[in-house]
Amino acid sequence: MNSAATSSSPAPALPACGVITGRNSTLLWGMSSSERLNRCLKRAGVPEVRTADRLGDLVGGTVLVLSNDWVFDVSIVIGLAKRPGTLVIDPLSRRPVAAHVDAGLVLATIALLNDGSGTLPGHIERLGPEEVSGTYNHELRKKESPYLLELTPETRAAVERRMFNGSYKGVTDFVTKFWWPRPAEVVTRWCSHLGLSPNMVTTIGAIGVVYSFWAFWHGHYISGLASGWIMTFLDTVDGKLARVTLTSSKWGNVFDHGIDLVHPPFWWWAWIVGLAAYGTPSEYATLALWIIVAGYVVQRILEGIFEWLFGMHVHVWRPFDSFFRLITARRNPNLVILTPLALLGRPDVGILLVALWTALSLLVHAVQIVQGLAARRRAPITSWLAA
Template identity: 75%
Template structure:
């Protein structure tokens, strides 16, 4: 059974509220990221707005117990990207077909069509009712993740003990932002995957990881203030690593929360200028004071705030993150004067005993980055004369 040929852009569902009933079929003993497949599917359905969720070993035995209306059915033998479940929940009379096996793996159908669809999902037998449209995972989930700023097809993976390692790797990869700094993008993925797995199997929550990171923020501030730069850098690098782990842990286990989001992003937003302030204060205690300390401090603090304001202005003007507009903008996000690139500048200078030169270079790089962001806005205004701006990742 093949889904119809589809255009590059995902098909748009007609406006519809999420189905109110969700059903998980089957029993799968394979656990991923420390939880059962049923538990993850339940969380996915809740995120998609489905209120009433039930589980059956064999749905065919329970058809009579299901009320009328639209029912979302998902097979416990598969791992679905959340975007697929979200898309399916608002697409009545739709069946998702796995492209490799050509099996029906999930559906959103009226109760009257359950029997026919159940036979397809549970046994791979029968024909698809004429009222139901077969679609691929990409048709339903789309191929651009706005939240993570990347172009990527949603994953639909068979879950067995043999495929578990590959499934978890793909899920972890899918939790990564497509546009970020080069430390997060290229240095942290492998060790972060290992630690994320330890945390998930150990029952550690993302907020607990964030709390440890916050303690590291305070240790770094104290250490920089008193001129203990190597201690501060060790604690700071630990914080940046945990800042990667907590977000990935939340995404792979579907345990993100508004409170955790505010806690994590609030720390990320507020602490960097305090670190650079403490670094400059600590130069006296370390024995390398600089006559340009006040100037460097004001350049860094003002530059940090104005850079964030300019990013907000770009978003307000063009309804798009500045870092996803053109290839250059995504590249510049790798190295712009944010916390991790700044730490890369400061670390070697601290190691050779010249933290004063390191912070002066950070001030210079902050000023240059600010100029780039200002130019990006001017270029955006000029480009908008020829039509709305469009992200190169969504093309």
């Protein structure tokens, strides 16, 4: 067999640089449009960014040109960086807004994007944003059209709302999905205008994690829950702030997700220890602790096994799996169980119900793996969101 025929095609070379053309003074999440476009280009792996009046010795290679009058979903810029010979057209106005062209065509492209006076050769492919980036966002686990929005003082509020909505995961728990969006949008805007970084918000949340552990341990359930709920809210804000401002980092991702992954079992352990101090000890406390902690760890392991076996997260396989992520025994749904029972003075009953729900959730995850293996024998399995 010819080895050349079986090897994969080399990935297209990234643009030699990016060019931002036009002037736009409208601020977006506390930053200029050009600053955000710079961050988009950096995410796309473009090594250098210039303005249209600073082309200088630009020769050879390809160039990615973006109009400063438009707000691009970062997936469009990433997709365009991989498609030389492409012009992106806004599907509503039919106006050209971005292009990836040879260096010799940069001036014509700038004129075309600025006022329509430039022309490009016929071999340049004209595509809409969905054709450039696709509609399935693997990172956020959702199927959604990428946004491409004109930025003016009049459209700024609507643009920010669309960007915030686009920053949300499609598959998550019901508290994050249905309770937090509107208040989180307000607080995210405050943070962006105050210059707070996502890591600063995560740090404040981490303080809440520690206080809730202490409060639960000593039977102070109401104050611990108040702190815990604030932490869960800030856990939504820091991620959204990172996405709308394009300020996420490897360290921030490890910091945020590391806290999310580690702290829940410690909270439930502290809750059980605090039952005696509160005056409601339970003879089933030790059993409940083992079920909750072991169930949490094994559930995470099962999710990892599913992803290893089938190349996707278990919660994006079928509509049921995405629905079950809303309510599965994770931190936020568990807090929904614990809060009303703590308010009623029965934290012991609340933690026993959490143990029961953890066991049932673990059973569901085990069945999902068995079902996946059976389904794969008939045909390769794919996410219903990517269909």
